[in-house]
Amino acid sequence: MKLKDRNEAGKLLALKLAKYKNAKGIVLAVPRGGVPLGYIVSKALKLPLEIILxxxxxxxxxxxxxxxxxxxxxxxxxxxxxxxxxxxxxxxxxxxxxxxxxxxxxxxxxxxxxxxxx
CATH class of the missing domain: 3.30.1310.20 (PRTase-like)
Structure with missing residues (x-):
């Protein structure tokens, strides 16, 4: 599956992870490319975003x-x-x-x- 960009990837991933919305947890993202994607997922799931440095x-x-x-x-x-x-x-x-x-x-x-x- 070829995706248009990270925004599309983030939205698709958030849909796949929808059962975790408002769950106890966090979204971990790895800079640099993973942060924009992680941001989209964290907002959609209403979970905090943490960055792994x-x-x-x-x-x-x-x-x-x-x-x-x-x-x-x-x-x-x-x-x-x-x-x-x-x-x-x-x-x-x-x-x-x-x-x-x-x-x-x-x-x-x-x-x-x-x-x-x-």
Whole structure:
């Protein structure tokens, strides 16, 4: 099925998820492309929208090769990270978290995100 755009995708997804309207829950969206779609779904279902902020930790020599990922509160590393210094990984994690904090402020302003678990 080919869709016209993200708006159409959001509307179709909201229809499929209609049984969750006003349910206890949240809609999670991944920037950048997932946020407009998530917004449409959250409005249709009358659920809060939360944004998952994460970024790849690239290999020091080949940045396009992921050795892990970082969020505002956690980090996960692949086996490939074993060959990379912990100093580099720590420095990259700090840099990425600073970038994610900036994005968080852009998305949420002064508002706090809803606590999520699971």
């Amino acid at each position: 994460s970024k790849k930790i690239g290999h020091p020599i080949h940045q396009e090769f992921a050795i892990g990922a970082a969020t505002l509160k956690s980090r996960i590393l692949s086996d490939a990270a074993r060959e990379v210094s912990s100093a580099y990984i720590d420095k990259e994690t700090i840099r990425i978290r600073q970038l994610l904090q900036k994005r968080y402020r852009e998305y949420y302003g002064g508002a706090q995100a809803n606590p999520t678990q699971g």
